[in-house]
Amino acid sequence: MMDPTQTAAPAAAPNAPTEAHTETPAAAACFDTLPLDAKLLRAVADQGYATMTPIQAKAIPVVLAGRDVMGAAQTGTGKTAAFSIPLLQRMLRHENSSMSPARHPVRALVLAPTRELADQVANNVKAYSRHTKLRAAVVFGGVDMKPQTAELKAGVEVLIATPGRLLDHIEARNAVLNQVEYVVLDEADRMLDIGFLPDLQRILSYLPKTRQTLLFSATFSPEIKRLAESYLQEPVLVEVARPNATASTVEQRFYSVSADDKRAAVLKLLRDRDIKQAIVFVNSKLGCARLARSFERDGLRTNALHGDKSQDERLKALDAFKRGEVDVLVCTDVAARGLDIADLPAVFNFDVPFNAEDYVHRIGRTGRAGASGLAVTLVTREDARLVAEVEKLIKKKLELEPLELEDDRWRPPRRSEAPAGGGDRGEFRRPERERFERAERPAAPRRNSAPASDPFFDRPYEPSTMSGTPAWEQDAPSVVQPGALHHKPRKKIAALFGAKKSAASAAS
DNA sequence: AAAAAAT
Numbered sequence: 242m243m244d245p246t247q248t249a250a251p252a253a254a255p256n257a258p259t260e261a262h263t264e265t266p267a268a269a270a271c272f273d274t275l276p277l278d279a280k281l282l283r284a285v286a287d288q289g290y291a292t293m294t295p296i297q298a299k300a301i302p303v304v305l306a307g308r309d310v311m312g313a314a315q316t317g318t319g320k321t322a323a324f325s326i327p328l329l330q331r332m333l334r335h336e337n338s339s340m341s342p343a344r345h346p347v348r349a350l351v352l353a354p355t356r357e358l359a360d361q362v363a364n365n366v367k368a369y370s371r372h373t374k375l376r377a378a379v380v381f382g383g384v385d386m387k388p389q390t391a392e393l394k395a396g397v398e399v400l401i402a403t404p405g406r407l408l409d410h411i412e413a414r415n416a417v418l419n420q421v422e423y424v425v426l427d428e429a430d431r432m433l434d435i436g437f438l439p440d441l442q443r444i445l446s447y448l449p450k451t452r453q454t455l456l457f458s459a460t461f462s463p464e465i466k467r468l469a470e471s472y473l474q475e476p477v478l479v480e481v482a483r484p485n486a487t488a489s490t491v492e493q494r495f496y497s498v499s500a501d502d503k504r505a506a507v508l509k510l511l512r513d514r515d516i517k518q519a520i521v522f523v524n525s526k527l528g529c530a531r532l533a534r535s536f537e538r539d540g541l542r543t544n545a546l547h548g549d550k551s552q553d554e555r556l557k558a559l560d561a562f563k564r565g566e567v568d569v570l571v572c573t574d575v576a577a578r579g580l581d582i583a584d585l586p587a588v589f590n591f592d593v594p595f596n597a598e599d600y601v602h603r604i605g606r607t608g609r610a611g612a613s614g615l616a617v618t619l620v621t622r623e624d625a626r627l628v629a630e631v632e633k634l635i636k637k638k639l640e641l642e643p644l645e646l647e648d649d650r651w652r653p654p655r656r657s658e659a660p661a662g663g664g665d666r667g668e669f670r671r672p673e674r675e676r677f678e679r680a681e682r683p684a685a686p687r688r689n690s691a692p693a694s695d696p697f698f699d700r701p702y703e704p705s706t707m708s709g710t711p712a713w714e715q716d717a718p719s720v721v722q723p724g725a726l727h728h729k730p731r732k733k734i735a736a737l738f739g740a741k742k743s744a745a746s747a748a749s
Numbered sequence: 750a751a752a753a754a755a756t
Contacts, residue, residue: 354753354754355752355753355754356753356754364756381753381754382754382755382756383754403753403754403755404754404755405754405755406754406755407754407755408755409755409756431753435752436752436754437754440754440755524750524751524752525750525751526751526752527750547752548752548753548754573751573752573753574751574752574753575752575753577752592750592751594751595751595752596751625751667750712754743750
């Protein structure tokens, strides 16, 4: 069943102003039907946005009403704007009279799980607040603290941060968080997972108990939902799709290959599908660096992005990729979540991710804002179990296809065949370089139009719920069967593998 | 089988 705001019925948005320049025939609600300050509406229009995406249409009024929110929507559907615009509005409405300029209190805090994502969110918040006097700043690790400190001391109303560096600033008394009124956890389920939880709890301990808290993600397990509940007060669950749903705009393919053929498979698919640009996800930093070097030898313009690179290299790699100067970005899961790369045509899972949730996030780098995208996952026999977990999580029947690598030209030499010394390893790779040299490439960032507002509407799943009561009690059992694989402790899964496999096949 | 986030 469709949500009323998502139908094409003209009556759905009677107040839609005629000046809105949208090509969408569907009468999706426009931002200016909301009680938003003109400064914010102007900033939204500056970004080229007129109509709201479903998560925005549903979450913004709830945030404006001051409620705590747990928000779930597919990747690439505008969650950042869904929380930042109404938060800015509330900050404009309620000037903090107790604000003492000398103490530079932060009024809104947004936490993100990676530095790149924090940076991106900050850029969005700055864009939406540009016509206001509210100041936004971002702090994350890997870069000099001094400029961040100076910015904090000068006074910042909205602070976007990764946890570790924020704690540094708190302890150095650069950031005063005892007057925070709004907290957002972006990629909330990641922020609440075991690796982040201690830092997160420490940060929250510095904040006032009375505040508005917002959690957003495309993935929520019932366990995390329950945990999250303890950080929220009478939260409203805002769901546009079932949590863990993949975007309908992404074509998902699963190819059965041997580990030795994975590189050849990527090259073949890049060629066969005429893919101009792609992210290739790898499970380990070492594998990431190696694969990037390999693609480089194949003549592709390639960069690696992983946590062992300097922050400078990381930001430059991402930037070069966004500008189209790099064909293939080989990454670890540092890039799995949240990053918005306009019109990225394809994502490859060179390795099947260890966590099914990460599959959802990885493929969410493509098919964003209504664009179409391709997600290819390469599956070896050992990965069958992980794929089964993905299937359970996203509740979609996945079909494993064979991939014929008939033409030897696309198969890089095996270790045993490779010429010693690693010189120029084979002319058969030349066609790759030529194809990419021929490819037409957009010179500048490619997205200027407003995001299409209807491709997200065709969900086969339950319509969103928006109620005043915490909904996950009734929701949890129906979403996932008790005992479903991805709810078992990871250790148990690992143990299953350990029992089956000996160290024999571990060499690589 | 891992990655990320402080130095």
